[in-house]
Amino acid sequence: MTNRVANVLAETLPQPKGPFTDAEALELLMAYRKDPSDVPCPLCGPGNIEVLAFIEPQIDPNGFASVTEPEGEYAAALYCHKCYRAVGILAGAIREA
Numbered sequence: 162m163t164n165r166v167a168n169v170l171a172e173t174l175p176q177p178k179g180p181f182t183d184a185e186a187l188e189l190l191m192a193y194r195k196d197p198s199d200v201p202c203p204l205c206g207p208g209n210i211e212v213l214a215f216i217e218p219q220i221d222p223n224g225f226a227s228v229t230e231p232e233g234e235y236a237a238a239l240y241c242h243k244c245y246r247a248v249g250i251l252a253g254a255i256r257e258a
Contacts, residue, residue: 171215180244181201189239190250197231205243238242 181189187205189210193201200205216226216254229235235253240246 181246181248186248186250190252193237193239193250193252194211197237200239202241202244202246205241205247209241209243211240211242213240213247215252216249218253 181203188203189200195210199207200212201211202209209211213223214230215229215235215237218226220226226236231253232238233253234251236249237252238247238249
């Protein structure tokens, strides 16, 4: 899987039309953790979700997160090309403090 944001900075990213519900986000998280290469959209089905970027799970005070690799602790920005919705999920292992 490639990191689209890191590889294609000049391309205009698709703009989300709205959020996924909390239940749908949980469904996406579970599907991603089961198989990151096959994440079906809860509304549109398989073949529509793209991982736009892997980002650090912590957001800075200005609301930005750094692009990272899908290793250790990270979040994945998912986008559905059919219903035009997006979500960020904590996809990597999060350790208890």
